[in-house]
Amino acid sequence: MLIAEDDIQDINQILLAETGTFISPDKKNLIELRLSSRIKELGFIDLQDYLAYLKMNNQERLIFFNLLTTNYTNFCRESYHFEILIKELIPQILKTKDEISIWSAGCSSGEEAYTIAILLNHFFANKLNFNILGTDINTEVLRAAKTGIYTQEEINRLKPEYLFNNFQQGVGKYEGYYRVKAQLRENIKFEHLNLNKFAREGIKKKFDIIFCRNVLIYFNESNRKRVIAQFNQSLTKPGFLILGHSENINLAKAENNSIWEKIARNSYQKI
Structure with a gap:
């Protein structure tokens, strides 16, 4: 699945409204990697169908946030x-x-x-x-x-x-x-x-x-x-x-x- 710049804007619109965060456009490959398998698993053809589904499904929004949040950490970091x-x-x-x-x-x-x-x-x-x-x-x-x-x-x-x-x-x-x-x-x-x-x-x-x-x-x-x-x-x-x-x-x-x-x-x- 390929993601266009307009798609990233749509993703960020959801993220900003719900979480206050955004993803830089230079993370395009990361977004594709994290979302493509989920979109395929649900049987959607493209990203826009999936984003429309997100707006109607609170549980899926949690999964969406889980996929796109960064979670790097370790003991005694900094x-x-x-x-x-x-x-x-x-x-x-x-x-x-x-x-x-x-x-x-x-x-x-x-x-x-x-x-x-x-x-x-x-x-x-x-x-x-x-x-x-x-x-x-x-x-x-x-x-x-x-x-x-x-x-x-x-x-x-x-x-x-x-x-x-x-x-x-x-x-x-x-x-x-x-x-x-x-x-x-x-x-x-x-x-x-x-x-x-x-x-x-x-x-x-x-x-x-x-x-x-x-x-x-x-x-x-x-x-x-x-x-x-x-x-x-x-x-x-x-x-x-x-x-x-x-x-x-x-x-x-x-x-x-x-x-x-x-x-x-x-x-x-x-x-």
């Missing part, structure tokens, strides 16, 4: 942010409270959320209670996150002590797999969330720290500003927002600079 978390942010929060709430927005298959939990357990055992919320629009990766099961290759960035203390090694048919131990999983909840709808409606829960790394690069400027404004509303004061290294967003120079202070690279404090 480790600089975790150093800030452990050395600066948590000690500052602990001065006033001993219970911390963290949100991993765009959590993919859960590696970021579990990395945070592992580090909090290791460095602040018995000093704080924590809960972590992981959210993503992709229902497939959320299912993987909830199981907490990873391959040897996926956990190879973890230090041996982190692996030993926080994972169970699979045996039999699960040989070569590792599962996050139940006592750590109990501190983490994974939920389906569309950040575009969150940006319009918000959520009631307040967080001390929000990680949203390498997610906002897929949003256009107006939707990105709306999401960031809602993040501000969802943070305690003071609260912290951690963005990804790939995101060239400087909130200290943004229109709403009165509510953010840059504290480190891609890291901001609500003020």
Whole structure:
């Protein structure tokens, strides 16, 4: 199946309306690869028939989003942010409270959320209670996150002590797999969330720290500003927002600079 430039515009029209994100036209080959088998499976002749079907089928739209969202992640990715978390942010929060709430927005298959939990357990055992919320629009990766099961290759960035203390090694048919131990999983909840709808409606829960790394690069400027404004509303004061290294967003120079202070690279404090 070949996709024309007009087709990409039609795809982006749906993505922008529903998720606030878009796909660059230079990803044309990737779009063809991800959608062609699904379109063939459903028996449609071309993309336009499939897009018309999407408008009438909520369940298929979820599958469509699953196919087109990017979900690259790994344990301890962009480790600089975790150093800030452990050395600066948590000690500052602990001065006033001993219970911390963290949100991993765009959590993919859960590696970021579990990395945070592992580090909090290791460095602040018995000093704080924590809960972590992981959210993503992709229902497939959320299912993987909830199981907490990873391959040897996926956990190879973890230090041996982190692996030993926080994972169970699979045996039999699960040989070569590792599962996050139940006592750590109990501190983490994974939920389906569309950040575009969150940006319009918000959520009631307040967080001390929000990680949203390498997610906002897929949003256009107006939707990105709306999401960031809602993040501000969802943070305690003071609260912290951690963005990804790939995101060239400087909130200290943004229109709403009165509510953010840059504290480190891609890291901001609500003020």
